[in-house]
Amino acid sequence: MNALKPYGDTLNDGRMQLSFTLPVPCSPRAREAALQYLRKVGLTDPQVVYSEALDEGFTFFVVYATSDAVIDYDTVKGAEKIEYMSFDEINEFIKEKIGRKIVVVGACTGFDAHTVGIDAIMNMKGYNHHFGLERYPMVEAYNLGAQVPNEALLDFAREVSADAVLVSQVVTQKDVHIDNLTELVELFEAENLRDRTILIAGGPRISDRLAMELGYDTGFGPGTYAEHVATFIVRKMAERGIS
Amino acid sequence: MNALKPYGDTLNDGRMQLSFTLPVPCSPRAREAALQYLRKVGLTDPQVVYSEALDEGFTFFVVYATSDAVIDYDTVKGAEKIEYMSFDEINEFIKEKIGRKIVVVGACTGFDAHTVGIDAIMNMKGYNHHFGLERYPMVEAYNLGAQVPNEALLDFAREVSADAVLVSQVVTQKDVHIDNLTELVELFEAENLRDRTILIAGGPRISDRLAMELGYDTGFGPGTYAEHVATFIVRKMAERGIS
Amino acid sequence: MNTRLGLNEDRIQRARSLAEEIAHPVRSYIERHTTVSVERATLRLFGLDGCDEEGTPTANLALHQLRDKVPHGAARYLLGALVKTGMTVEELDRAVAEGFDLAAQGLPDQGALEAKAAELVARVRHTLDTNREYRLQKIDQHREREHSPLLYVIVATGNIYEDVKQARAVVYQGADIVAVIRTTAQSLLDYVPHGATTEGFGGTYATRENFRIMRKALDEAGEKVGRYIRLVNYASGLCMPEIAALGALERLDMMLNDSMYGILFRDINMYRTLVDQHFSRMVSAYADIVINTGEDNYLTTSDAYEKGYTVLASELINERLAFDAGMPSRLQGLGHAFEMDPAIENGFLYELAQAALIREVFPSCPLKYMPPTKHMTGNIFAGYALNTLFNLVARMTGQEIILLGMLTEAIHTPFMQDRFLAIQNALYVFKNAASLGEDISFRENGIIRRRAAEVLDKTVEFLEIVAGKGIFESINQGLFADIKRSPSGGKGFDGVYEKAPDYWNPWENMLKEALFKGGKK
Amino acid sequence: MNTRLGLNEDRIQRARSLAEEIAHPVRSYIERHTTVSVERATLRLFGLDGCDEEGTPTANLALHQLRDKVPHGAARYLLGALVKTGMTVEELDRAVAEGFDLAAQGLPDQGALEAKAAELVARVRHTLDTNREYRLQKIDQHREREHSPLLYVIVATGNIYEDVKQARAVVYQGADIVAVIRTTAQSLLDYVPHGATTEGFGGTYATRENFRIMRKALDEAGEKVGRYIRLVNYASGLCMPEIAALGALERLDMMLNDSMYGILFRDINMYRTLVDQHFSRMVSAYADIVINTGEDNYLTTSDAYEKGYTVLASELINERLAFDAGMPSRLQGLGHAFEMDPAIENGFLYELAQAALIREVFPSCPLKYMPPTKHMTGNIFAGYALNTLFNLVARMTGQEIILLGMLTEAIHTPFMQDRFLAIQNALYVFKNAASLGEDISFRENGIIRRRAAEVLDKTVEFLEIVAGKGIFESINQGLFADIKRSPSGGKGFDGVYEKAPDYWNPWENMLKEALFKGGKK
Numbered sequence A, B: 001m002n003a004l005k006p007y008g009d010t011l012n013d014g015r016m017q018l019s020f021t022l023p024v025p026c027s028p029r030a031r032e033a034a035l036q037y038l039r040k041v042g043l044t045d046p047q048v049v050y051s052e053a054l055d056e057g058f059t060f061f062v063v064y065a066t067s068d069a070v071i072d073y074d075t076v077k078g079a080e081k082i083e084y085m086s087f088d089e090i091n092e093f094i095k096e097k098i099g100r101k102i103v104v105v106g107a108c109t110g111f112d113a114h115t116v117g118i119d120a121i122m123n124m125k126g127y128n129h130h131f132g133l134e135r136y137p138m139v140e141a142y143n144l145g146a147q148v149p150n151e152a153l154l155d156f157a158r159e160v161s162a163d164a165v166l167v168s169q170v171v172t173q174k175d176v177h178i179d180n181l182t183e184l185v186e187l188f189e190a191e192n193l194r195d196r197t198i199l200i201a202g203g204p205r206i207s208d209r210l211a212m213e214l215g216y217d218t219g220f221g222p223g224t225y226a227e228h229v230a231t232f233i234v235r236k237m238a239e240r241g242i243s
Numbered sequence C, D: 001m002n003t004r005l006g007l008n009e010d011r012i013q014r015a016r017s018l019a020e021e022i023a024h025p026v027r028s029y030i031e032r033h034t035t036v037s038v039e040r041a042t043l044r045l046f047g048l049d050g051c052d053e054e055g056t057p058t059a060n061l062a063l064h065q066l067r068d069k070v071p072h073g074a075a076r077y078l079l080g081a082l083v084k085t086g087m088t089v090e091e092l093d094r095a096v097a098e099g100f101d102l103a104a105q106g107l108p109d110q111g112a113l114e115a116k117a118a119e120l121v122a123r124v125r126h127t128l129d130t131n132r133e134y135r136l137q138k139i140d141q142h143r144e145r146e147h148s149p150l151l152y153v154i155v156a157t158g159n160i161y162e163d164v165k166q167a168r169a170v171v172y173q174g175a176d177i178v179a180v181i182r183t184t185a186q187s188l189l190d191y192v193p194h195g196a197t198t199e200g201f202g203g204t205y206a207t208r209e210n211f212r213i214m215r216k217a218l219d220e221a222g223e224k225v226g227r228y229i230r231l232v233n234y235a236s237g238l239c240m241p242e243i244a245a246l247g248a249l250e251r252l253d254m255m256l257n258d259s260m261y262g263i264l265f266r267d268i269n270m271y272r273t274l275v276d277q278h279f280s281r282m283v284s285a286y287a288d289i290v291i292n293t294g295e296d297n298y299l300t301t302s303d304a305y306e307k308g309y310t311v312l313a314s315e316l317i318n319e320r321l322a323f324d325a326g327m328p329s330r331l332q333g334l335g336h337a338f339e340m341d342p343a344i345e346n347g348f349l350y351e352l353a354q355a356a357l358i359r360e361v362f363p364s365c366p367l368k369y370m371p372p373t374k375h376m377t378g379n380i381f382a383g384y385a386l387n388t389l390f391n392l393v394a395r396m397t398g399q400e401i402i403l404l405g406m407l408t409e410a411i412h413t414p415f416m417q418d419r420f421l422a423i424q425n426a427l428y429v430f431k432n433a434a435s436l437g438e439d440i441s442f443r444e445n446g447i448i449r450r451r452a453a454e455v456l457d458k459t460v461e462f463l464e465i466v467a468g469k470g471i472f473e474s475i476n477q478g479l480f481a482d483i484k485r486s487p488s489g490g491k492g493f494d495g496v497y498e499k500a501p502d503y504w505n506p507w508e509n510m511l512k513e514a515l516f517k518g519g520k521k
């Protein structure tokens, strides 16, 4: 058991910084409301260190407060550090364990036009000096680009017998990404393709956990490179005995 | 009843920004811990938008999350806006309602050497183009400066028959200001001076509420000017019928 | 010319004449073509701007009826129906919504058409003139309270009523310009939605009603603080000319409008875009609306250090095409951006060089300077520092319009507090470093001067290549933003028509008259 | 000299000769006096640095015994006791803690004293020399990984063990210098506490053991990242010379040490301060320790725009007194600060002018540049922007040492994350604007140059007045920081003694020899 709390400048002091807006006019009463609100949230010793009117009906607050909540770090699951394979190791692994090129299809779906992320993973030149999947000799990579309807992605994946499908979703306002990602999984399931395809979601607001909840094999967020994705795919394929 | 929640970009969306440090190494597990921690605090939909190692054993997080807590703004007490008197009004008020100069003694107590705040309230030139109490014709003001022991302040206040005593406390680490302020009130009480003296605390971390809890008549925080303090003193004196 | 960068004037002139060379074939193509959206814009200018029960705009219903007649111009059928039926435009608009067929009546003689056209054009022209004058007067009245650069912020909640709250707050805080960002993919809609809307993703639908609601809110808020607040939307996408028309009618003040953005970033057909762009710009020029070009977009996909010259090249083309549409420099809000990787050694100097270069090449344009976006991360504090230096460059180089960077750029469309912090940051820097630009000079042969010269040289080189291949082929080969678009590909090509010899468009005629023959009062 | 600001060299020389004039009577006063803390420092250098059961240091116990003998120098009694008893210093130290009376034995002959002194001085001198060499070697070895300016951060938890954690983290993040801030009011203690401490307010006690603990932690963390991390504390307050001595022994690298800070801001007697300051500086000079003067403090009480010249004036006095103590320019970390109200129009230019001016007046001092503190508020975002521009000025004007501004300056002593954000900000600005300073020049007769000239002029004017009245009377009249301090007022005056003709202090002799007669190896 390892009791975990935030650290300001002393172990377990529980200090956190917050900022937020309340839809009330800036006044002593608003400041009092901010304090009461934070106590209601469960924080103790809140200190409004700054408050300012955003206009006649809104007030902005910067606050420092203490949280007394504790979680047990020992029970938190998650990798301490994931060991990824390198470009060469991945190609070698595919040759040895799978014995043929693997087929990966990627797209930015729905009305989302943010291709920089999926391009970073797939295009030749890659990202931050990490080559993209197109450069991997043992990967046959198809990048369908922006604004690809889920149906079109499914059709293409079937056509090329994709081993893995990579979906990028960047716009998340009103949870539009959730709807989009869910629809795709349902399509794959309806067409009985879900089991033979590794489905991977990615984007700045996508996490491993979220993607899995939506029915994907995994998800990748900011800071992802092609080798991370490729490592996951090939290990998964090997695990499932796909060849 | 007026249900109040933070406002991000839509009424009642409850969005708040947080930043904090956890004393664990930066890793997927640490990020998961941050999310679990915030859920434990009672926030929903937390999103770690940034995490970085502060060294091998500490991780910094920036998070946006939703708070579902609600408070009833109608029950929050506090002034919507306080009407302060002006320099002239205050002097006029003293002449009419009190009929003699009032005596105010101020000091920065304990080991605190931050005189800028008390000087802002008391010195001739004042602060931000608001004159200090020394400039008020109807106020006899004594500023004892920095590092004044509580006993010395009490002795001086008795000597000049102070109507009001202003105490500044700026250093708050380890709650040293609480101890200092409490000691002063106890001294005044022990000497039976508490009732005839208006005791006012001030400083960047002092609030009305805190000061009253510690036994002061009121407290003033950042952005205070002499006229705020003087308004309070003269109204209180008039209210108590002191003359 | 101001020679703070010691630029070679000949190179600038060479670049301009290359842009002229590049624009030449575009101009002649535009002359000979119209599009469905130009026609719909024309109908809307005449007042056909209702919708049917399903929300399909009457302009679209009309074009559907007239699809074979586009080469002749849709206007004569609308005018014909008005003459024949004796209805007012408002009555006819409702009738079309209920299924009335514009072409069914046949056409009256050209004289009657011309008369009807003259009457309606004059009426609407009056509205446009009033709008223009009102704006000029208000700006004049409040000039000393404006900031320099003008502070431009976006609202993007998806809900026009929520947008209004956000807009009011920024006016209170000091913003000069409010842009209502459009919902994702509105550019791909081949119609302009109708009415007030509350459901958008990453932005709010551009509709005439939404324009009105926001215009009113900004006028009110502006009166309160004694400033004229400019309203911005997007004359961009498949409905570019229509939105330009609606914006002119509802007194918008600026329009995002670029000659290549739609082609490259939205895969809209190149011919469609260029023809639409021309008509839109004539409308905006007449209405005294500043356009904002979209060169910042190049740098979100390409590297800003490597491809800095593509920005200048595109600006020169945008400038030429704007001149061709009768738009003076003072309405050309050419775009550029602060998008270099903050990890670059001396990146600040390169940004300064780029911004100063563009300032010097376009001394009389109201340049629009875009903030860091691509290199913003979830570290909102680091982002705030980045925005601070961006604001500094904007002020030092005398930009006119600055879109304020948001510390949460990488996270969400702005919260109310995000904009507040952005405005505070800009106001601080503008005042605290007010005269820094004039108080220093760039060392001869220093990093800044050398970088500016290099970007100018590369621009000329690049324009030589484009001029050689022609713009259509250059886009086809992916010379811009590394994106390849084929001449017959992309959305909306089927909406482009060659004009018949009897093509007639009274609005086009009026605009040309006004813009090129001094007919504008 | 570098003339980027077009400064008038004669004015600078005039200012320096005024400082010399001002320092003259100070020097002769110092020559003739000693203080209890100089004597305690001397005893500590000989090794008397334990404490009794109540925690009273043996140096203080000894001075209490010898209070009538101070004019003759305390050293001879310690040395005498050693000779007479034959104890080692360590044994004698323990004996004193248990009540042993140093003076009780009487004194041996001067020859024996000299011999004992020589032996002990040589031994301790070896430690100091080793420390110096170790530092030089490490700095040399890792020079290319240092930042420019050096990144200086403070730790101030009050608990030395917590401080160590914080310090390790900043080393990881890239800091070059760690200062352990002292607990409030330690400057008023007339003794140096003993042992490791965990209870301080707004800072941690300066004790020899705390120095050791932090030194070890920084050496270890530094080895890991391949940098030499400098450790800073305060040779300031009533125990100034003792802390200088302990710092030299424990290989601290910098010491806050100012000729007037204690007088003005701590109400310590002026004579006491000036005598103490002289001895401290000789110790630090010998140990190759950089001092940091405290001119930033003027600007926390006075307005930085109005009183900018007081900073330069005080620096010139600090410089002169440092030279008088045998301290070369390369150890004079003269202080200044970025403290103007951010709401001032062109305040950035004035800050730039001030920083560049000080750079030019002291071309070979490792200037220490202090961040905005007074105008920091609870708006941590605005504060972060302010710090960004501060970092920019620091880099542009080639400061050597920059104390990093904390976004939470107005709230609390720094959290671990606050320092991280501060270091990130500085590293970003230093790299992104690396060559900005050299790439631009200040316009002739521009705002920056005029401001620099004005501050220099006012400095000369001010120094003329001070020289006229004499420094003691000037302080008495409140010419510095608007604070009046009378010559015989303030704390610690009773600890000042006129030296008797037979005053003898082997450490003072050694230091003078080494510093002024080239005796330092």
Ligand code: B12
Binding pocket: A111, A112, A113, A114, A115, A116, A117, A118, A120, A121, A127, A166, A167, A168, A169, A170, A171, A172, A173, A200, A201, A202, A203, A204, A205, A219, A220, A221, A222, A223, A224, A225, A229, C181, C182, C183, C184, C185, C201, C202, C203, C265, C297, C300, C301, C373, C374, C375, C376, C377, C408, C409, C410, C411, C412, C413, C414
């Ligand atoms: C560049 C950009 C654009 C460009 C896109 C050009 C292009 N060809 O992609 C242009 C200018 C066209 C654009 C337009 C719009 N944008 Co935009 N844009 C951005 C911006 C500045 C950078 C995005 C980016 O390129 N990041 C760099 C890449 C490398 O990072 P990444 O996408 O996170 O990808 C990494 C990981 O997430 C992961 N990854 C991503 N996808 C995938 C997929 C898989 C399978 C895997 C394994 C990994 C993976 O790996 C990548 C590399 O590490 C962001 C703000 C920001 N700084 O993030 C806004 C942003 C994404 N845009 C936004 C919006 C709202 C829009 C518009 C809708 C605005 C409007 N109404 O007009 C439009 C419309 C676009 C549309 N229909 O989708 C919002 C989204 C808000 C939200 N959370 O919903 C943002 C956050 C800006 C903001 N704060 O408002 N945009």
Ligand code: B12
Binding pocket: B111, B112, B113, B114, B115, B116, B117, B118, B120, B121, B127, B166, B167, B168, B169, B170, B171, B172, B173, B200, B201, B202, B203, B204, B205, B219, B220, B221, B222, B223, B224, B225, B229, D181, D182, D183, D184, D185, D201, D202, D203, D265, D297, D300, D301, D373, D374, D375, D376, D377, D408, D409, D410, D411, D412, D413, D414
């Ligand atoms: C200036 C300053 C100093 C100067 C003080 C000079 C002087 N003569 O006052 C010097 C350099 C000497 C100094 C030293 C130290 N300081 Co200091 N200092 C500050 C600084 C930068 C500004 C304070 C200030 O002048 N504010 C301006 C005034 C006008 O504001 P104010 O005090 O809030 O006063 C207003 C209101 O609060 C109110 N008010 C205040 N008092 C009263 C009283 C009454 C009766 C009323 C009605 C109203 C009122 O009215 C005022 C006007 O509106 C702050 C950081 C910051 N930006 O706030 C740190 C700060 C206060 N210092 C701090 C510390 C720790 C120290 C030291 C202890 C550090 C050290 N270990 O060496 C020392 C020791 C000082 C001591 N023994 O007290 C910390 C305190 C942390 C904490 N919360 O406990 C701060 C917050 C910095 C930090 N982040 O670490 N400091």
Ligand SMILES: Cc1ncc(COP(=O)(O)O)c(C=O)c1O
Binding pocket: C182, C183, C184, C185, C186, C187, C234, C235, C236, C237, C256, C257, C258, C261, C266, C292, C293, C294, C295, C297
């Ligand atoms: C010219 C132009 N049009 C339109 C847009 C907006 O994008 P969308 O195509 O989604 O309307 C931009 C964005 O920067 C732009 O620059």
Ligand SMILES: Cc1ncc(COP(=O)(O)O)c(C=O)c1O
Binding pocket: D182, D183, D184, D185, D186, D187, D234, D235, D236, D237, D256, D257, D258, D261, D266, D292, D293, D294, D295, D297
């Ligand atoms: C020279 C000097 N000494 C000491 C201090 C610290 O204050 P204190 O007197 O509390 O030790 C400072 C603070 O800036 C300083 O500049």
